[in-house]
Amino acid sequence: MIRFDHQVIGQWIKPKSRILDLGCGDGQLMKYLQYKYHVSGYGVEIEIERVTKAIANGVNVIQRDLESGLAGIAEQSFDTVILSQTLQAMRQTEFLLSDMLRVGREGIVTFPNFGYWKNRWQVMKGIMPKSEDLPYEWHNTPNIHLCTLQDFEDLCRHLNIKVIERHVISHGKTVHFAPNLLGSLAMYRVTKLI
């Protein structure tokens, strides 16, 4: 069973194109894209056990700390750079967003929507939110830069990044109405404004 957000990403990429998947984890997404859309490219991952799993999944994976950016990777050398549920764990958010659109023509960014009503409700109750897309406790979460749809779109404007498409999902289904309130996972297809 392919994850719904991975299926959405698949629909946004061009078959046989060149992909860089930042924070690729065990390589499931790249494996799926390679199999279904015959893409090529690399995953980037910091954690050695996930690197090993990605290799086992037949994905070309480069072990690297994304905080140091994508130095050494040539400009516009990928069709799409994917940042799937990784942005919120990065320290240098602006730097990474700009760098990914330096090496790729398009970017796909997905992140848990902090504006999701269940998150808001838990904050209202006086506790830090936990949900299917935010599964951690406040004291062990790797997430340091949580944002809402609106926050992300504001940042894009600030960085001269154009949103080409937006897809918001919740419980494996597309959310059309009041996405910033009802969507738990935000997905954006973006490019650099020239």
Added chain:
Amino acid sequence: MISSLDTIHPQFIHFAEPIALSSGTVLPGYELVYETYGKLNQDRSNAVLICHALSGNHHVAGTYNGDPKTVGWWDNMVGPGKPIDTNHFFVIGVNNLGGCHGSTGPSSINPQTQQPYGATFPFVTVEDWVKTQARLADHLGIDCFAVVMGGSLGGMQALQWTISFPERLKHSLVIASAPKLSAQNIGFNEVARQAITTDPHFYGGNFYQHQVLPHRGLRLARMLGHITYLSDDAMMEKFGRDFITRTPQFSLDVEFEIESYLRYQGDKFADYFDANTYLIMTKALDYFDPAQKTDNRLDQALSSARCHFLVISFTSDWRFSPGRSEEIVEALMKNQLPVSYAQIESTQGHDSFLMENKHYFSVVRAYMANVLKDTL
């Protein structure tokens, strides 16, 4: 423990066809010594070539007649059920030209003079070695290796294979290596060479005729090498500042554990390794620079490569630091070549590539499982 490798023995092959070396010298004929482990499959697609590092040889894995003292230098990596699994792969270890463990080298007799080559043995390069290894592959009927791999100087050979014979290998495993030495690396090699060539028993490389060995020089060279192959932390952890004499003796005798260790390693090495081979091998390291011909553009030098790559570095390796491996990775990515890169946490310095390490071995295992799928 009896493993299926216990019956291994070195094999010799003589090449009568002259070989033109990078130095311009033509060697009229030469011998290579090699060992094989496992079985070559019917379509000859499961061969793995292991290239050795500076002081290595053909004896990669297993023991001779079960004697644990004769265990191969990469026995933890290569063997039945090991990351390079000889139940599936046909593994070849080869002693390089210029070596001192059976392949023609400075201590061999020059048929034209009936004297050891000594100082007249030509300089050899990584490219020359790859050429001789390809001839060995021809002899064994192997058109295309599943994998060519090695660590350090062996990794340089695995990289050179992808440039010299891109169609003759499917995977290149480049471990704890670099695309060329730094000035500091060459500096260390030069000190080692000076230790040897200034030994009064060196006789300009023709010590064989004098029935002596430049033992002291070779020993010093190895002691220096050893320090650079380990990390500061690894040495501190292993030896600390421990005295073997309990208290300072205010003498120049062995007092610290580390002194004892280095002297022991140096002596052991000087007893079995040829001084001229050491000089030639360190020079081969220094000369290696595939990007030299392409205006120092490593990506251009590697543009003809066709295989898949696995590059591995170790965090505590300061002789060939992870940054050096990343240069290779970036050049391969520029060429859009399939490459995976792992930077393994370790404390053992450059020698890490010879040590058993959970993550290191898991990565190689996972990679080789994919190679096997392609091979079958």
